Amino acid sequence: DDGGEATGGNEDVTLTVATSQPETTPNYYCGVELLKERLEEADIGFTVDLFPASQLGPDTERFAAVQAGDIDIDLQGASALSATYEPIGVVDAAYVFNDVDHAFEWIDNESSDLFAGFNEETGARIVDGWFFGNRTFTTKDTPIESPDDLEGLPIRFPDSPQFLANAEAMGVTPVAVANEEIYVSLQQGIAVGQENPIVATHSQSFDEILKVASLNNHQVGIHWLVVSEKTYDKMSDEQAELLEETIHGIRAENRDCVDEETNKILDEYRADDSFTVVEEEDVDKEAFIEKAEEFFNSYYDGERLELYTAIRGMTE
Amino acid sequence: MSTDDPAEASAAYEPEHNAPAPIRWLSRVEIWTGTVFFGLLFLGVMYQVLGRYVPQIAWVGAGEVARLSMVALTFVMAGYLIGKNGHIVIEVFDSVLQGKKLFVALRVFAAVVMVLTCGALAWESLLMIEQGWRRVSTVLHMPLAVLYIFALIGFTSGIIHSIAKIAAAGRPEAKLDISEMEG
């Protein structure tokens, strides 16, 4: 690089980009790595340093660092963000979105109020959301086709209020196990299943133990592209515009990449006799959605209920 | 180990007798607070195990109580351990310099670094207390600022103990007996 020289009116800017995702997942190699390539190739002063695999700390700490300007861009789940800005937790509610298209449609047309409130409250902007897979149940030996199948099954859920509410909404009694101990607790039978996108289930090797993947798709997994307000202060208008444009541009490619990787893993399961895949069409999705709606309509109130009903209302 | 003799065992963690009364009281409060946090930590872990087998009483917050107690314990003991020379120090030059003026200078230098570092940590804790009322812990919804109050206490106590050490740099240093402490 030109080392401090301004390039066409743009100051040199180094962006610190962090994510919890390891380098082997689509959101790294079809996501932040593309962002780095494209911003640097544009030659308008960008240098991008990538810090995958929670190298810069756990989710909530990284978001605090985004607010303070110590991290420029981070990929965050809504549940983690809700520790700082509670309403956003709603977009992680079980079956709040019917599918990815519904989620993207909401982002593009209906999200501005929520994001403005978020920005005002936190000093960080949500630029877009990248898909990272539908969260879905994987169990030792129980196929999940309807909410009834979940009754009495000890299933591990992350211990954040929104995820625990999701468990309740679907009628699951969640098992409290720290993230670091999921594998061993699945192995020893403390929990007989967990919920994650297939890509994550595979990258954390849970599928060495869990042999039934039920594609009930209860939650559209989205990583929100959170950019620090302090980062906007150091970028020129041209740079800020390119950054946002590049983030938006990657969304579709990233989604294809996630779908491709998910299908690749699922095809391996389908070809393997020791695995069972409960296909999407064999799941009574209507029953799940009905149960979840009934729960959340009484669980939420005020601002969160408004947001929830607005998102659900898009499907009518 | 000679722990059957209470006088001998407790000599290791009772405040030094030459320390001023307020510092002795501070140390006493710190170690009792730390012990209470250890109790919470222990109960939190045990409650999590219990809850798995008695689902009626299961509570997902138990693990968080244990974790946050551990953080609070660490901070609340930071100043105490500075006062008791309980933090691990690399004593490479000690045997060579023992009794020399340079050794006193070295101890003053280390104590000054401690005052500055504890000062910076206490200041950062204060900032986090100011900002931390909106950020809450995941299950209990406890404002994280509460955690930093213990950090502020621990590091402020660290400043006080370190200043006391500058004054006492000429006298021999009392050692916290690891063998007694570690059990």
Next chain:
Amino acid sequence: MDLTIYLLVMTALLLLRVPVAFSMIAASMLYFYTNGNSAGLAIRSIVDGINSFPLLAVPLFIFVGAIANHLGIASRLFDFALASLPRVRGNLAYVNLTTSVGFSWISGSALADAAALSKVQVPQMIRQGYPYGFAAGLSASGSLLSTIMPPSIPAVLFAATASISTGALFAGSILPAFLMAGGLALYIFIWARKREGMEGTRFDVARFRWAGARVIGPLFTPVIILGGILGGIFTPTEGAGVAAAYMVLLGAFYRTLTLKVLIRSARETVVVTGGILLILGAANLMGQVLAREQVSRVLGKWLTELTDNPIVFLLVLNVILLLLGTFLEAPPVILVLVPVLMPIAAQFGIDPVHLGVVMILNLMIGSLTPPVGAVLFVVGSITRQPMGVVFRGVLPFLIPLVAVLLLLTVFPQIVTIVPDLLGL
């Protein structure tokens, strides 16, 4: 501030008697402030380093050790080993080693082991004509077993930092621990061969029964810990809590654990834990600096250019760790280096459990060497001898320990076979 200056500042502070935790914190805060990072980043990173569920096992295992000590479990194990070993030359030395093996199943910290065992055994051995150096050296080296044999605090730290299964690392450590015991026994055998009059007493059934009954309770602890984890009753971290609860019950049963002793054990635990946990928080802060400086990537590139052979990589790593271990304790090195080393080890195809056992044994050998050797310090202060004298006694025992380290490095199967058999 760049990486070199950062490391120099930290080393200087360490050498100038600033406590380890605060040397790491001071240098890291300077790094963040001079690089324009915000105030608050440091204290939050320290909190994150401590706020981790698996780390709860550290205070709990320390508590187990503290109670075990107050219950006099070391002398119970010693009496039992003495009653069960036949009349062989060097009998008391084997008794010492056997006691270490027994204690290692209960304790997860070498310091607890070194303190408890050297107090009981070194005077006994001297009374029977063993030289001080041999007795102290054996007690010091034997105490390392506690950190290899499960439960082990360094293993808990490694598993938490590397995000691997604590159960698998525990299982992988069992065979290496017995190999160490075997190596030390071999050295005792060679040492005692030339010496007369070092036989023990005749075997006595009544005494054996009496001593045996007194160790059943304590030796049930590892059964609870490992059985509970492998049987799916609780997770490894919860196992530490259950072990502590069991110790409290055992103490109540023996009627030696009064409320006063219980509170004293808790207070000892708090004092020891406070120091260790602050170092762990500081290590996380330092890890943030190394991450931002992309140390893992740079070091990984350098190492992969140097060799593509995993064994050569591990040998190079062993030399570096042995050097670091001479003046740093295991916990901060594990917390700082594991995130740096894991991706590199993955490139070389090294099993993380294998890396863990090699790294822990290596760093624990460092606690037997000056200038900073926690085990030397504890044995020296309990037996009232200078560290240098203890170290001279330890020196010959380093030969079997380093030999076992090399064996483990070259033959990963020694580590991986047990977890593989258990399906971990």
